[in-house]
Amino acid sequence: MMYNKLIFEISQPGRVGYSLPKRQFTKYDIKDLGNHLRQTDALLPEVSELDCVRHFTNISKKNFGVENGFYPLGSCTMKYNPKINEELVKTMSFAKLHPYQPISTVQGALRAYYELQNALSEISGLEEFSLNPFAGAHGELVGLMVMKEYHMARGDFKRTKVIVPDSAHGTNPASITVCGMEAVEIVSNDQGMVDIEALKAVLNDEIAGMMLTNPNTLGIFEKDIVEITKLVHEAGGLMYYDGANLNALLGKVRPGDMGFDIMHINLHKTFSTPHGGGGPGSGPVGVKDFLIDYLPNPRVKKLEDYYYVANVGDAIGQISGYFGNFLVALRAYSYILNLGKENLMQVGPLATLNANYVRQALKNDYYLPIEGYCMHEVVFDGLKDNPHEIRTLDVAKRLLDYGMHAPTIYFPLLFHQSIMIEPTETESLQTINDFIDVMKKIAKEAKEDPDTLRNAPLSTPITRTDEVFAAKEMIFSYKDYLEYINSKG
Amino acid sequence: MSKVLKDLLYSKSHEWVKKLNEEEVLIGISDYAAKQLGSIVFVDLPEAGDTVEAESEFGAVESVKAASDLISPVTGEVIEINEELVGEPELVNEDPYSAWLIKVKLDNPEELEELLSADDYEEIL
Amino acid sequence: MFKYFPHTKDDIEFMLKELNVSSINELFSGISENVQLKNDYDLKSSMSEQEVRQYFKELSQENRELVIFSGMGIYDHYQPSVIDAITSRQEFLTSYTPYQPEISQGTLQYIFEYQSMIQSLTGLDVSNASMYDGATAAAEACFMATSISRRNKILISKTLNPGTIKVIKTYFKFKGVEYDYVEADNGVFDIEDYKKKLDGEIAGVIVQNPNFFGLIEDYTGVADATHANKSVMIQYSDISALGVLKTPGENEADIACGDCQSLGMPVAFGGPTIGYLATTKKHVRKLPGRICGYTTDTEGKRAFVLTLQAREQHIRRAKANSNICSNQSLMVLYSAVYLSVMGKQGIKEVNALSYENAHYLYDRLLGTGKFFDNFKKPFLKEFTLETTISHDLIAQALLEKGIFGGFSLGGISEEYDNLINFAVTEKRTKEEIDRLVEVLEGLV
Structure with missing residues (x-):
């Protein structure tokens, strides 16, 4: 069972997660500020330090970072962040x-x-x-x-x-x-x-x-x-x-x-x-x-x-x-x-080599709207042979099931099904080959098993979300959330 | 295929106009416009008493992934807005021709002659 | 070979062969030779990790860590260790804006939790998670006011931090927004002057509490006068202080903004921090930047997503409310973790301790007979006194004892010539405070 609590939901009155120095000057008291003070306490959690650390550790597991796997998000240059x-x-x-x-x-x-x-x-x-x-x-x-x-x-x-x-x-x-x-x-x-x-x-x-x-x-x-x-x-x-x-x-x-x-x-x-x-x-x-x-x-x-x-x-x-x-x-x-200068000189060339290698490897499966060499990233316009009208969104979501981050999608706006892939210079040939294999597999699935793509991802912490609900209900805080839950009974 | 109602007038920016009488009209967005936007989550309308001007913005409709300005086909005073849309913007998707946005008292009824007929509008779609 | 580049010679040869080219240079054949670099950059040669460490150590030693008794927007509060431990997790640190909610629930959830905390601290309805710092949040707040009111002139309280005023004036100059000042009456916002200046051109007013002298302002009647004029009230505050002071919501402000640096962020030579910006539901569509909302997934599970994106630059382009693209996420996390461990009690205690320490210093300084309080108004952790001792002399004498304290306001305006500002947080010990007083007692 995946952790599914808000920090407010593990809060218990009277618990603390801090240790502050002792009072040094008891002669002074903030209560003297009288009606300049807020009327009620802020609705902040009350958790122990371990509760807090566990909470954030657990929710971090629902995230995908550069160290989890390939992150070919176009235009964002998701290279390795040195320690x-x-x-x-x-x-x-x-x-x-x-x-x-x-x-x-x-x-x-x-x-x-x-x-x-x-x-x-x-x-x-x-x-x-x-x-x-x-x-x-x-x-x-x-x-x-x-x-x-x-x-x-x-x-x-x-x-x-x-x-x-x-x-x-x-x-x-x-x-x-x-x-x-x-x-x-x-x-x-x-x-x-x-x-x-x-x-x-x-x-x-x-x-x-x-x-x-x-x-x-x-x-x-x-x-x-x-x-x-x-x-x-x-x-x-x-x-x-x-x-x-x-x-x-x-x-x-x-x-x-x-x-x-x-x-x-x-x-x-x-x-x-x-x-x-x-x-x-x-x-x-x-x-x-x-x-x-x-x-x-x-x-x-x-x-x-x-x-x-x-x-x-x-x-x-x-x-x-x-x-x-x-x-x-x-x-x-x-x-x-x-x-240093010698390695800085290599960044553009290696990034460009990676992107062109991806371009070459995928152009039979994905539609390449502009021929010729690309630079550090390559843009495809959706699947090439696409009898079931699988969208770029579905391809992107399916990639998540295979443990990779999706490329940038629907940008640039010049194409309707843009997939923008940026494999930076810090990615190895093996990682890129794995990605290419997955992309080809998805192209095959698009023909043979389109529903799997339409329903993807299924192996992630959550499945696709209801964005219309979010925009209409406008639940932006725990207070809104409690009001909404109560209104539903 | 998008629906185009025969008895309405249209603008190139996909608003429709329904003549209520010599002076008053209802304004909404066409089925084509609603379909292009997808699920509408918010309609931003002027207030009663505001004036609108032909070919100028008077509000906006918003879906999850797009927003589109509303361009008034006519000049005049807003005498009523469709309050229902505040809580239920999805009505525009359900039936764009009954989910009117604003009711306008025309300054210049002759402006209506500049608008597209249903047939002409269908032509540009 | 280099440790961040995994390409072996064989890899490169293989890839070139697949591309049917003989060198990487061929991939750049579309670029005119005229603009291509002819030589290597004129920069240092690659340093080993050990050498970089040594270089940074040398740079670091050219700085001096001081005991800080100054604020003016950046406060030396304590940062609990848990913050660094959690914010260093690569899942949070190295990911990007949560465009794919299925694999970004960690980021989205802490943004939702942060928004909830800011909501409660400000007493307003909705907060974004996007502003770079307090000053740029203030500029965005003013633009919101012009957009809400459809007017173009902002009244700026003269007690707003002068650094913030500088930034919003730059934004105003280029966007073409007009402004005027509201005078200070004995160190605080002058409501009578404000009422005189309110007219049909005024989009809104921006006030600061506690103000830049450190004084606590009373906004009785300000919201009423503002709203009667169909204008917008913006309250700028250090967020930590809102854990105890009357909230923007209680003051009936329409927009709250400020800096979250006091929530567990190091002073860091001024950045990075994060600005908060909150408003009422009524004005949410004028709120720029990323907003996270609750929803469910296809299986009905609780989920969080970025929402109301149709307001933003990637969709609205030239018509967007703002050009903001960041969500200042990592600093959102700093704030959320800080407020989680401090919690309901801690946020009050940290303010109470700072209050007590500041008031002790205040009394000691007045006791020297060399410092005077012209304002005699309540304050929290920061206060401003007058002294005829040269501020340079003060700075120099304190520096010899390893103290940075007493920010001279003279540089801001001639009318503040003899004024000097002190800030005291919970970190300052009695011994440090006494040491500062001892140095100043010896000066003439």
Whole structure:
């Protein structure tokens, strides 16, 4: 029987899971705050420490992590998260520094921040970075702020539109809106790439710039990238590089060399910091030299051997309280030092080799909408020979039964049955072959035993869920849950 | 196949309009639109007394995996909203032509002439 | 060979053969030579694990761990060991956003439990699990207010943390949201000034309790005035404090937000933490980010899923409420584990101990005759005093004794020139507090 309790359901009045120091000053009493205090206690659990540890250990077993098995979630770069990175940031002094401590007492932290800034600059070909943005989407927003500020500072107030391909991640147009600009979507050509004519048609003096992921969300390198950046620059716009797929380019191409002016890097993808179930990430933003002054405050700078914190007058302002997700950035720095230049050069090539190997092995069973080499990930558009109309969702769910995580599905939106597979450079030939075997087996099942796929998964902690119920009933807390159960009698 | 009722008018964005009298109309979404969205879990409607403008948003319908803006086919004042849909948005899936969304008093009844007939609407589907 | 790359020479040869190419480079043949890297990165050569450890040790030794008597949004509370043990489990640490609920019930369940705890601490209905930190949660809260009210101007209490104000002002500048300030009356939100500024353009107001001086504010009449004007009331609070103080729900606020750093997260040079953001059911569709809800599976078993996703960027794209994509899940777990072990009693006790320690320091500092309280208002664990002793001198003298304390407010505004802020948590011992007072007593 699988564990199935909420922490509130194992709670017993009077039990405790903490030990605090004894009172030192009994002369003072918080009750003196009188009617500033809340009227009733918060509904928090009362459990012993062992109860608590068992509870979370048991629910952790219902999760699937990178160390459980193959995790080919496209666009997310689920590579191995090295243990050493975790240990270093937790056991040393970094976690114990207050962000407002005197600068002389945080020289090591500032030095790490500064050196990582520089390493990212070298890897990306952009002159300077800020590590303050908290995540990829936050980096996009900050990068767009830099873009807008640049035009405003030149008095060019008309430029409020930003071009995005229709294959872009949803965060691109959403970030444009939050930045107070307007997204102009252009269609992709039949090769899944930017259509140069469509691009030319929207270029004018209202364009602030263009956001582009390269390789794009179809896993294809935009072969006309040099022409694209040239056209946008000639029209007075700036080029923004969405670093979501940067892993493919490590060791091969630098965004700065392709003509990009601004970019963000997802450290939790390319530089192996743990995804943590969806966060915290880290989304450093880098820029070409003419944009450096617009980077967000606070900035970390160096004078001879002394590191200091500066606030720059022309900056877009502050976009975080302090120095971003500093401990996440430190893990990435440990990874970069560990790999060193020679191994960093191998990341893109090995990831690309893995993805192409999967592409080649599965293209007889799954429909490959775009021929030719892919980069670090490959996108299929559902099953090839599919008499029972098995959907991508069913394929994904069946994979879970075979002990593998599903790829990203139904993205990119250009295809109806997208399956986006990203086998990172940390996956071995044997693991990938196992995956290929399973995918072929599923393709066979789709023909011979379609109901098994439609009902999958059956070996997981739960089966498919009722999402309509969740959205309609809106039970978001234990309080709601109790009310719902009681209302049912 | 999606159902198209003959006695209604339609917009290109898949809303239907039912003339109640010279001044008042009901507005809903077509069977095609409801089917495209799938199970509808929420209908976001304006309040009575708000004004709506032709070809502008007046609300949204949401399913589990999609959301679609509602575009008003006419200009006028909202005089009633279908309160039933607040608790039971699934009524739109069950019968999109009886689950009207809003009742509007028209500013300009001539606008109706711009809308599609049932036959024309079927044509674009 | 390298330990994170499993490819042997034979593996690579085999794979290339399957692909019918002679080198990995051929796979990149679609990329113009002009943009391809010609040389290796100009970076350090690979370090062994032992060398990386040594390098980090050197960096670490260039920092100095201090006894912390400062807060201003980041508090030095104790982190029970269970938190690290549980959050280090790879099932939680290395997984991604729970898109496949069948193999993500662990993540989804703790998100549901966290939402339940935040619901109860704030006294509102529903919390998300997505904000990066308190300041960005405050910016999102203000955007919610503009969206709910369909107005475009926010009133910012001058007693809101200046760091938070800086961040929301950046967000406002780019989104095109207007703002004005509500003055402080003797250190707290001035409701009379607020009422004067409320008009048909005001989307909402953001207040902070305890405010950035550490003072506890009284919001009697604020919600009524706000709602009568069809505006939205946002209350920003350190979440731990809501374990004892009047809740945003009791104050009839529409939105609550703030930082959860005080729930078992290290001070960590400011990050990562997580911002909480909660509201009423009525406004749930304006709430950005991931929300987890209860449902059942096909066999009727209890299950949790991400829900109301149609609001989000991956579906709504340019029309989404927000561009947020993270759910700050690991920090959700920190908070949930902390609140589980502290529980109903612990959260009160940790506040009571911090209160007692802070009040002892307060009395001792006033006793020196060198510090004065201009406000004379109730406070919890943080307070602000006036002194004519140079703040640099204070910082320097304390540093010599290994203490970081007394955050000078002078840098924020000239009107705060002589003000200095202290925060005291349950971690501070009598001996540490006495040591701090002893140093300050000796200064002139």
